[in-house]
Amino acid sequence: MLRHLLWLFFLALHAAGAGQYNRDSLLQVLPGLPEDSVRVQVLLDLSWAYFRSDLNKSLDYANRTETLARKLGLTEKLAASKRIKSFTLSGLGNYREADSLLVSALADYRLAGNQKMIANCYSELGWLKRLQNDPAAAVDYFGQAIDLAGKAGDINTQAQAYNYLAGLYADQKQYDKAIENYEEALERVRQLDIQPGISACLTNLAAVYTELGQNEKAIALNREALPIKEATGDLLGAGRVLNNLGIAFNELSEYARAREVLQRADSLAREVGNERLVNTVGYSLSVTAYGLGEYRRSIDLCQRLLDREPPVTDLDLLSKIYRRLYLAYGALGDYQRAFESAENWGRVTDSLYDENILKATNEIEARYQSERKNQEIALLASEKSLQQLQLNKRVNERNGIIGLSLLVLLLAGLIYNQYRLKQRSNLELQELDRLKSGFFANISHEFRTPLTLIKGPIEKLEQNPGETLSREEVRMIRRNTQRVLGLVNQLLDLSRIDQGELRLKPTEGDVFKCLRAAASAFNSHAAQRRMDYSVRIPTDSLWASFDRDKIEQVVYNLLSNAFKFCEDGGTVAFEATYKDELLTMQVADSGRGIPSGDLPYIFDRFYQAQGGMTRDREGSGIGLALSRDLVELMDGTITVESEEGEGARFTVQLPLRAIRTRGHGEMQDPQNTLQEAEPPKAFAFRSPDLRNLPLVLLVEDNPDMRQFICDGLIDAYRTLTARDGEEGLKLAISRNPDLVITDLMMPRMDGVEMTEKLKTRIETSHIPVVMLTARAGMENKLEGLETGADDYLTKPFDTRELRVRVANLIRQRQRLRDHYQQQAHAVVPEEVTATSLDQQFLERLHALLEAEHADPEFGLPQMQRALGMSKTQLHRKVRALTNTAPGTLLRNFRLDRAAQLLRQEADTVTQVAYRVGFNNLSYFSKCFRERHGASPSTFCD
Template identity: 60%
Template sequence: SGAYTDNKQYEMALQYAERALKLKKELQDDLGAGRVLNNIGTIYNELELFDKAEGHFKEAQIMALKVGDQKLISLVGTGLMFTAYGKRDFRKSIALANEVLSSSDSLADLDIKVTIYQRLSMAHGKLGDYKEAYEYARIGQAMADSLYNEKIVGITNNLDAKYQNEQKTKEIALLASEKELQTLQLNQREKERNTIIIFALLASLLAILLYNQYRLKQKSNKELQKLDQAKSNFFANISHEFRTPLTLIKGPIEYIEQNPEERLNRSHIKMIRRNTNRVLALVNQLLDLSKIDQDSLQLKTTEGDIYKCLRAATSSFNSLAAQRHIDFKVDIPVGDLWIAFDRDKLEKIVYNLLSNAFKFSDDGEMVSFKASYGDQELQIEVSDSGQGIPEENLPFIFDRFYQVDSSSTKEQGGSGIGLALSRDLVELMDGTITASSELGKGSFFTVHLPIEEIKTTRQKEPKQLVNKETPTAQPFVIEKTDRRNVPVVLLVEDNEDMRIFLNEHLTKHYRVLTAINGLEGLKKATARIPDLIITDLMMPKLDGIELCTKLKSEITTSHIPVIMLTAKAGLENKIEGLETGADDYLTKPFDARELLVRTSNLIEQRRKLRERFASTDAKVHPRKVTVTSLDQKFLEQVLELLENQYAKSDFGVSDMQNALAMSKSQLHRKLKALTDESPGELLRNFRLKRAAQLLAQEADTVTQIAYSVGFNDLSYFTKCFKGLYGVVPSAYGN
């Protein structure tokens, strides 16, 4: 048994120990039986089966007291101390340690004393009594050093005694024969070599121990860094989760405050209520986590039908399932199951699991909820056919603050506390929660809660009034195309409430296009070339930073001003947004009027730049009418092309398209945005400005000048010139 224990083969050790115990009891060897029981208790401590260990130690204690063996009494007391520590009953562990130490007569073994003082130090540390922990650590270290010195002295004395014996042996051997002397010398060298090897091994072992300590410290530091990063991500996400609904609550309230004669419509009131409930749910989750940390969260059980509670909780997802065409399967046994349970905490567990299942499933997929009862245990199963969880992330999904995707382009929002809270609530009910998943096929969560059905006469639960909102039937309306001659604004926002809220304010002044993520926004911006883009920062598929970078790096969209909306209020986030080319930056929650003012200012700024280019000045530098270096480079390329080709009468818009490698619509939208002129107008006006220069210098006749700038028809040239300058060419010089 001892050999197997030393090799950590505990199952084999237990088998042989049980056989030895049986034999000792048959021989009525109480002392031997007590020692075997003590060994079994030690093995169970190693296996962390502390209840079994405690039972065997107590039985060993009875045997030790019966035979009065003080050493066994001390060993058993020490084992009970380790068991109490393993069960995290640190006060009991301290009391047992002090009890063993108080019987100093029975504690002659210094090794045991060192172990006890070390465990006392650790137990006091766990209780936060660092002063006592330090004192016991100091005493333990002093004893350990003393023990080490004793061993060294013992080894030295033994070596010295051996040396004296060898010297005497050598003297005898010298008298006997030279050959024996040589043999003794060889033996001595061999022993010296062995001694050196032993000391070298001890030094190597010490080096290995120190290296392991260093690695453990490094690992601990890395884990602390990961935890710190997780907390940073959590605070960034929770900020976003709070700021977005606060904007949607603040906006309508400020509108009513500024327009007291008007009233909020029903959709606005519902939006405020939705986002108020969202903020309240977040606050409640954070409060629950705080209570769990302080061990102050208690179960508040009431008797009731748990199946009815589960039906009510799952039914709240029916409308969402119908809206997203998700196959929502609910399997709850018919009838009732009357037990005492905490309704609020059970509903939170169900809500968090189903919310995640719906959140990470695409439209048209499947979500399943199943409940069953057997062997005094309630089993809840929640599964989905969504995107699944990578295998390397699965062990961490119940960790607080952890999110599988913590990037700003994650498909779904969240704070990273839902599953952690669910696990804590399940454990508060003495239950277990497990998860399995396959990437691309979905996830499966299982909850086991120990419950006991109440067989007594049941009182009927009071009927609860359920506020069911019946959706108002909306008549079918054919949407009319907005043909107003106003600027076009592209709104890119993944939050539906925020998108509707901003759309309502912007539509009063602009034609509004909407996109639900960055990728869709990029496609619409490239296809429609709006006058301005308003985009959120944190979005799925493509976040605001990446969207802005792509827009500003494409020649067809680089001129479009971008306003970035974000819940990240840090200066470094603002700088990052502006560095990508964003023209303005607005932090949630914000005033809708401020957004409208900033939008108007940017559009007006671009309009003035276009007017400046469209002036009759013969020479306007591209740098003075562009905002980005890419636009300046493009306009310089256009003007250089016109400078080289304007005199050719057959040079037209199609030639411009080929030279600039742009389609007809792309070239038209780009030039219209930068100069407020179509490609044809730009070419014609460029020729007229060159003609005006020549006329002012009286370089030639009107006819020759017209032909030299690319006009074939003199009357058409005269008409165009008068249209631009208000006088005929012949009168321009005067």
């Protein structure tokens, strides 16, 4: 019964125009027409004309249309004939052939390029699948129809497909999806102003809300549909709407209102002569009477229905009538008739159950018979093939050998192709694993630095309970707590997006004001880096409903990205415009740009561009991905334009409808949740540190970390700071510090590259290096140590541990210098535990002193030229390794060699003085006495 009703509704929709055909006129014209396209159209019109009254005649004319259209080569007419044949056969219950014909019609429409009819065919195939109890296929066809109709601009077909899809979901009790799709259909028929379609969608929606028990919504929708039905002259439809209103009022126990609308429905039903509606309204009136306590009237109304001619045949309605009689007689105390009514109710219910079982059995039997026939056909075909194989055995054997060979080749090709696919899949999995590993390494780096800056002051307070934290330290903790919280929120947002749980939370406010506040947060950062930062936002207000938090996140991510990849002194620009209900935001920078090979993947999760200037610029790989997901959540788009070396420009476009109904004075922007950026601090001159303490060079790009480490070392060391590896290398060469502390990841030049350059330059190779990093992996530690770093410390670290390691390295270097000063006369390279470059330098220096110490003309200038170093470089290098100036080292070497010769008593004092490069005997004696505590003449006594 339900399937029959669905098919009737389908026919009503698709044959709505059939009444326009004058069947008698067409029959008179047909005999005199030649076999041309006009005759084809007349035959097609006759098929539609008979469609609602005589399906067999409709099928006959459709067959004649198909034959002539195929003969004349009229592709679209051929497709139209197959389509009407499909409708007719489905009406006759032959769904399988109807399905096949509609698929064939779809192929013809594709060949003709008729996009509108292609969409129609998909919608109609979905309807057929719904009748065949194949909801999965039906949903797929309806979805394709909606997409194709949208692309073709066919709003009517799109609305029709949404309506069918909603009905399917309603059948499956998926009422949320049914409501969603009915509303989509209603929106489109409203757009086209199709009044019958609007009323149909409203009544369909009302039926769903009635099923959900939401009778108030159902009443509102039916009341909206009723005037449309009346205005379009659809009396039958108006009667059904009034009956639905009566049912809803009965459910709400508003029986007086129910009786009023049901009486109007009864009048319309009798006027149009629709027996089914008369019976349905009569039963609804009996329910109303029962609800008002008018049990006799309820019984009379039910009895009239049972006595009607023709009699009621709908078993479901009969079951309800007998049940109402049972309740009414019971309320009157007439238990004998109540019992009889209950028996009739049970009998009809059993018949209804048996009918459903029989229908299901018949469907199963029909499927079985169909499958059996198919199997018999297949068996006959196989027997015929066997006979043919026997007759052509030799030919087939030869063909078999050829086919086997081809099959082997094909299998080999498939195996090889499968191997290649597997290899490619493995490479893709390895790449994904590499991207994820890089992501987790980078995100740990993002966490470790702020955690170190939070942990340090807390440990300081824990170690010194009597002290308090300074205001700057508290601000530093707050800034880095916000940074960690922001990272965690980004990760949570990505997770919620993946799970489909992130929702927009729009509030009314001034969009331009929100953007100005977000962009201004970068003013102080731009000022500190001496960058040209311009913000162009209209000065007027744009009042709209938008998700403030999501837009702020997008702006922050894009501006942070622009500043990160732009050098100091560069340019960053932010611009916002609004036109045609579209908010456009652009962020441009003059940085190094994005390589063309990376552009297609720049918004992918975990992706970082390769070959960057510095590894810290890789980021965590989530900022741009999160921005893209947030923009898409707001139904917007985000694009990027860039050339390597020319900077990048990101463009975000968001659909936004301005609210213009409120007065300007009423527009009160909600409290701005943006954290106010701290104003840049005034520049202050630092007084030079003149304490006689070791000099430590700190190379760190994070200003908070730089200040934190300096505060921890200031009591025991003089400190010198640099913001990146390039600046740190210059300071190390010019100032020759006692130790260098460097971060691993920095702009312009990272810690690994700087350490490598320090350890490969003769004038700085002796300086011990402590490397700090937030990357805790063994490969990162080995990379740092292999470049020559003397120690390695992972963030977050304890300040006391850093001080101990610094003190140990400086003390070790001092012991090396003291050890040399205690040597009798020679530099012994193998006893100096320094880098290989320092060993080579000491060996060259020792060989030079051995070769030239006897030459009285050999001095510092000659030593500088021989070693290829300036006076300052030579002085710093020799003092750093031996704690002795180069001139003193040469003089001591000559005096120690003189002492060796005097012990051997090989020559006189005068001869020894000349042999070790002294021309002045009195000066030799003076220097010798200072070095060895005795004059040369008494040295061996």
